[in-house]
Amino acid sequence: MLFLLIPSGSVRGQIVQLNQIALVQAQNQTLVPPTAPSAATGVNEVPSSPNDADLGEQQILKRTEEYQPFTASLSSPIFYTSNVALTPNNEKSDVVIAPVAGLYCDPRITKSLYLHFGAREQIFYYGKYTGFDFGSLDAEAGLSYYLPQLHNLLLRAEYDFNRLTSGDQLGAEFFSNHTIIVDAELPFQINRAQRVTLGVDTNLSLGADHQSPRRNDYESYLAYSVFLTRAFSIDAAGRVVVRDYHQNDRTDVSEILSASANYRLTNWCTLSAISSFAHSDSNHDAFDYNVGNLGGAVSLAVKF
Amino acid sequence: MKATLRKSILPFAVLFACAAAVGIGRLAPAAIQKRAHVTEVIRDVRLLSRQMAARPAAVNDPVNEGTAVRTGNDSRAELSFADQTITRLGANTVFSFGAAAHTYDLGSGAILMTAPRDAGTVKISAGVATCAVSGFTGIWESHSKSWNKVLILEGNGDVWLKKNPDDHRYMHSGQILVFPPNASVLPQPQEFDVSKMINNGLLITGFSHQLPSWPLLLAECDRQRTAPGTTKLVDPTNPDTVDQSINARPMPTPFVRPTVIPTGGRF
Numbered sequence: 382m383l384f385l386l387i388p389s390g391s392v393r394g395q396i397v398q399l400n401q402i403a404l405v406q407a408q409n410q411t412l413v414p415p416t417a418p419s420a421a422t423g424v425n426e427v428p429s430s431p432n433d434a435d436l437g438e439q440q441i442l443k444r445t446e447e448y449q450p451f452t453a454s455l456s457s458p459i460f461y462t463s464n465v466a467l468t469p470n471n472e473k474s475d476v477v478i479a480p481v482a483g484l485y486c487d488p489r490i491t492k493s494l495y496l497h498f499g500a501r502e503q504i505f506y507y508g509k510y511t512g513f514d515f516g517s518l519d520a521e522a523g524l525s526y527y528l529p530q531l532h533n534l535l536l537r538a539e540y541d542f543n544r545l546t547s548g549d550q551l552g553a554e555f556f557s558n559h560t561i562i563v564d565a566e567l568p569f570q571i572n573r574a575q576r577v578t579l580g581v582d583t584n585l586s587l588g589a590d591h592q593s594p595r596r597n598d599y600e601s602y603l604a605y606s607v608f609l610t611r612a613f614s615i616d617a618a619g620r621v622v623v624r625d626y627h628q629n630d631r632t633d634v635s636e637i638l639s640a641s642a643n644y645r646l647t648n649w650c651t652l653s654a655i656s657s658f659a660h661s662d663s664n665h666d667a668f669d670y671n672v673g674n675l676g677g678a679v680s681l682a683v684k685f
Numbered sequence: 686m687k688a689t690l691r692k693s694i695l696p697f698a699v700l701f702a703c704a705a706a707v708g709i710g711r712l713a714p715a716a717i718q719k720r721a722h723v724t725e726v727i728r729d730v731r732l733l734s735r736q737m738a739a740r741p742a743a744v745n746d747p748v749n750e751g752t753a754v755r756t757g758n759d760s761r762a763e764l765s766f767a768d769q770t771i772t773r774l775g776a777n778t779v780f781s782f783g784a785a786a787h788t789y790d791l792g793s794g795a796i797l798m799t800a801p802r803d804a805g806t807v808k809i810s811a812g813v814a815t816c817a818v819s820g821f822t823g824i825w826e827s828h829s830k831s832w833n834k835v836l837i838l839e840g841n842g843d844v845w846l847k848k849n850p851d852d853h854r855y856m857h858s859g860q861i862l863v864f865p866p867n868a869s870v871l872p873q874p875q876e877f878d879v880s881k882m883i884n885n886g887l888l889i890t891g892f893s894h895q896l897p898s899w900p901l902l903l904a905e906c907d908r909q910r911t912a913p914g915t916t917k918l919v920d921p922t923n924p925d926t927v928d929q930s931i932n933a934r935p936m937p938t939p940f941v942r943p944t945v946i947p948t949g950g951r952f
Binding site for chain 1: 904929
């Protein structure tokens with residue numbers, strides 16, 4: 382089974398770039414792996430001086446582009462889903478087209494501290510069961526901080542406003558939620574082309590309209606990514622999410638596996654095969670379900 | 686009466702003792718830091734002082750303020766200070782330090798210095814430029830007729846030209862500054878590849894033991910190679926949002942959703 386996980390917006394680009402760097406370097410290993418220039422960098426040699434032998438090789442990692450905090454992205458996943466209504470039985474399958482448009486801004490405050498602002502709208506169109514069509518709008522703002530001295534531990538805190546609407550009618554809201562998301566993520570670089578990431582996050586609902594679907598999510602995840610060529614990568618992730626509902630004494634535990642195979646056509650266009658599988662257990666049996674999704678996506682992303 | 690007096694004096698005496706202890710503690714590093722020992726000698730290394738003629742340096746020789754250390758061709762030396770600051774000298778280098786606390790002078794040639802964070806701010810005079818750094822590992826190269834270089838391998842520093850002291854360049858880990866000896870304005874620092882440098886620079890690899898800051902240098906290499914992203918991973922099939930949507934639907938779903946049976950309920 383093929384599963385999917387791809388990073389959003391600018392980070393996807395960064396990870397792609399980093400993995401490309403890693404792959405290019407694989408041919409030329411030294412004691413400590415050097416940082417080869419990426420597509421966004423050029424190479425300049427430092428002028429020679431009498432003590433160059435004492436100093437060692439001085440290679441400038443010259444940025445040919447300034448840091449670009451804005452990312453505009455447009456993606457159109459289309460996938461088969463085995464369980465449209467997420468029911469424990471009488472499952473119905475369908476095809477879903479879920480275009481998503483996002484605009485993100487990640488101004489860099491210091492080398493390791495970033496602000497984050499983002500807005501995205503994703504609309505889920507179901508092929509046969511159009512009554513399930515819905516839109517999801519997210520507006521988010523937060524901080525990301527990473528600690529190089531602690532194995533590049535990444536800490537995030539973010540406020541997110543989520544609004545669900547019927548179909549593609551932006552005014553027909555049927556749920557809104559204000560949440561605080563706190564996340565800690567620890568990357569492990571196995572070698573130059575492979576990376577494993579461990580993380581935990583909590584998603585705390587501060588207020589919602591309506592109350593019965595309101596919940597807090599507690600999640601841990603393990604992700605893996607590998608670059609097989611300069612343009613082709615595979616990402617996979619496993620997540621366990623505990624969804625603690627505020628009402629009805631309901632708690633769900635969802636185990637989600639996802640994976641993607643991604644081929645980068647250009648710097649701004651990527652084709653992906655996508656898949657995910659979720660198994661959810663609830664203390665109310667009626668909310669148990671299994672669902673599998675399998676499909677593809679075209680993603681466009683521009684930084685500026 | 687005496688008892689009352691003793692009682693009123695006692696708190697002041699304790700305070701004074703504490704203040705004295707803190708003061709002595711602060712002064713002590715400055716006093717002991719200005720004495721170093723030679724911890725490694727490779728080929729031609731000499732100690733020069735005003736009082737006596739130049740003499741070859743040997744391991745464990747003390748080096749005091751006012752004494753210069755000079756290396757010859759293909760030669761290197763290492764000095765260790767009491768506050769754990771380490772200075773390594775490259776070939777054809779003249780290095781000395783004066784009476785002022787944490788102030789060093791690179792006459793010409795190249796040095797590597799590394800100091801722990803608690804050593805405080807270190808000031809290095811290198812030809813036409815001065816640098817203030819703390820908790821760092823850095824390399825300085827200074828020549829009157831060739832390029833001058835400042836490289837911060839890990840840590841942060843501030844560099845300025847002696848003839849233009851108001852124009853500072855703030856530097857951080859993995860940055861290099863290259864300027865001619867007659868520069869009147871410093872260029873902007875650039876990023877350099879720390880891993881390449883620490884793999885083959887003799888100031889790093891040409892000594893019998895590793896620098897105490899070696900783990901920090903490796904961490905900096907790792908940071909340059911694997912700077913993480915800033916936003917979280919997203920699955921485009923978005924199972925969390927679909928799950929939330931199904932649970933938040935105001936109307937029954939278009940086909941039957943099972944009725945929740947309360948625990949213990951029976952048909």
